[in-house]
Each structure stands twice: as C-alpha cells, then as structure tokens.
Amino acid sequence: MNYCATHNGLYYEKAIVLFYKDFGMICLAGYDLCKSYTDSNQTINVLRKATLEVQESELVCITGKSGSGKSTLLHLLGLLDSPDSGKVMIGGNYVQSTMPEAASIRNLELGFVFQFHYLIEDLTAQENVALPMIISGVSHSKAIANAVSLLNELDLAERITHYPNQLSGGEQQRVALARALINNPKIVLADEPTGNLDPEHSNEIWDMILKLNQERGQTFVIVTHDVANASKAQVTYNLSEGKLEKR
Numbered sequence: 465m466n467y468c469a470t471h472n473g474l475y476y477e478k479a480i481v482l483f484y485k486d487f488g489m490i491c492l493a494g495y496d497l498c499k500s501y502t503d504s505n506q507t508i509n510v511l512r513k514a515t516l517e518v519q520e521s522e523l524v525c526i527t528g529k530s531g532s533g534k535s536t537l538l539h540l541l542g543l544l545d546s547p548d549s550g551k552v553m554i555g556g557n558y559v560q561s562t563m564p565e566a567a568s569i570r571n572l573e574l575g576f577v578f579q580f581h582y583l584i585e586d587l588t589a590q591e592n593v594a595l596p597m598i599i600s601g602v603s604h605s606k607a608i609a610n611a612v613s614l615l616n617e618l619d620l621a622e623r624i625t626h627y628p629n630q631l632s633g634g635e636q637q638r639v640a641l642a643r644a645l646i647n648n649p650k651i652v653l654a655d656e657p658t659g660n661l662d663p664e665h666s667n668e669i670w671d672m673i674l675k676l677n678q679e680r681g682q683t684f685v686i687v688t689h690d691v692a693n694a695s696k697a698q699v700t701y702n703l704s705e706g707k708l709e710k711r
C-alpha cells in the first residue's frame with residue numbers, strides 16, 4: 465500500500481486495510497517447513513513441519529526458547545535461506561530463495577529489521593533509509609525526499625543528517641525500521657528488533673510498530689523474547705520442538 469498525503473488518499477488506504485481485515489487475505493505463509501543443519505558430528509532437525517499463515521495487516525509474534533529455530537524460520541520466510549522441504553508463499557505465490565526473482569521480492573515486497581541495526585556508519589540517517597529505494601532504481605533526490613518524509617513520521621525529523629554514531633540506540637533502531645519500510649513492503653520481518661535495547665527504548669520501538677500496524681495496516685512478523693510486548697500482537701505463535709503452535 466502507498467502512503468498518501470491527501471484526505472482522499474488516506475480514506476482509500478483505510479478502506480483497503482478494512483477490506484483486508486474483513487476478508488482475511490493471506491499475504492505470507494510457510495507450510496510444513498523443515499530445516500536441519502549438519503556438521504561433522506551431528507544433524508540438528510531445527511524445523512519439523514512448521515506451518516503458519518499471516519493475514520494482510522496482521523501483527524504476528526513468534527516466541528520460543530533460545531535455539532528453538534525462530535531466526536531459522538524467519539530466514540526461510542524472508543527468502544534468505546531455503547527449507548529442506550515445505551513451501552513459502554508470499555502474496556499468493558509459492559516462492560523460493562533460489563528463484564531469479566528472489567532478490568527483487570526481498571527488496572520490494574519484504575522489509576527486514578534485525579537485532580543489530582546494521583546501519584552504514586558513513587551514511588547519514590536519511591541516506592541509510594534511502595538506500596534500498598536507490599538500489600531499486602529510484603532517483604537519488606526522490607529517494608531522499610521519501611526517506612525524509614518517513615523519518616519525519618517516525619519522529620526523527622531533527623535527526624535526518626545525523627550519522628548512526630550520533631544517534632541513541634532507540635533512534636538507530638527507528639532509522640533501521642524506516643529503512644525496512646522505505647520501499648513500502650507488504651510485510652516487515654523483524655528478528656528481535658528490540659533485543660539490544662533497554663526497556664525504555666524497547667517500548668519506543670514497540671509503540672512505533674503498533675502504530676504502523678494499526679494506522680497503516682502494515683503487516684509485521686516479529687521474532688521476540690519480549691513476552692509482555694508480544695501479548696499486544698493479534699496472533700502469537702510459540703515455536704517448540706520444530707513446530708509452531710498458536711497461543
């Protein structure tokens with residue numbers, strides 16, 4: 465969905481969000497996902513037919529103890545890795561990380577936020593945010609204008625020309641969130657987005673995510689250990705013994 469500045473545009477966007485919520489369109493799914501890792505000594509079966517369906521505009525949290533396979537699952541859903549068996553569906557199509565289109569699906573349909581922000585230290589906040597848009601072929605000036613508008617929306621208007629090391633941890637993670645959103649992806653996949661932050665900055669990021677989800681209908685799949693904030697999600701799955709169970 466596009467961000468619209470006009471009243472009519474906003475009305476139209478909200479109507480689409482309500483439509484998706486009413487009719488429950490599945491925008492991301494993993495079916496019977498299996499993944500194991502083998503080293504010289506042993507094979508670990510991390511995912512054993514893990515299945516989930518995410519509907520458009522949903523906020524889904526995935527919890528589970530350390531080592532249960534949450535990041536592995538997110539990597540499969542984000543086409544960063546391939547399952548041994550099982551299928552991933554994005555926007556109604558079955559997709560694979562080895563497809564020629566995978567890179568453009570990752571850049572245009574998906575946004576990623578990780579525990580560590582991975583901002584480029586030599587680029588300002590606005591340049592970091594604009595980068596995925598420039599990579600997708602949009603002109604530098606238009607990408608910067610969009611980045612500034614998005615940073616403004618995430619309450620970072622005063623920080624657009626700051627470098628990452630001039631920002632607080634929470635601000636850095638909000639810039640990373642803006643970077644994930646710049647190409648207006650259908651789905652944002654976040655792996656412990658607040659895992660590296662203190663409670664105050666952590667709540668700041670969760671508030672932003674909830675706002676984006678509620679006001680724009682942005683779909684989020686978030687891996688987290690933060691059970692208190694995860695309880696704010698519409699759907700929570702627990703990953704245990706390689707399988708997902710709805711809570």
Ligand SMILES: Nc1ncnc2c1ncn2[C@@H]1O[C@H](COP(=O)(O)OP(=O)(O)OP(=O)(O)O)[C@@H](O)[C@H]1O
Nearest residue numbers: 501502508510528529530531532533534535536537
């Ligand atoms: N590339 C890899 N090669 C071998 N083993 C791996 C690899 N990636 C993950 N693992 C193993 O798979 C298991 C699941 O890892 P994963 O990172 O998905 O768990 P997690 O639930 O995200 O853990 P945490 O909450 O601690 O981040 C772990 O035992 C891990 O050591």
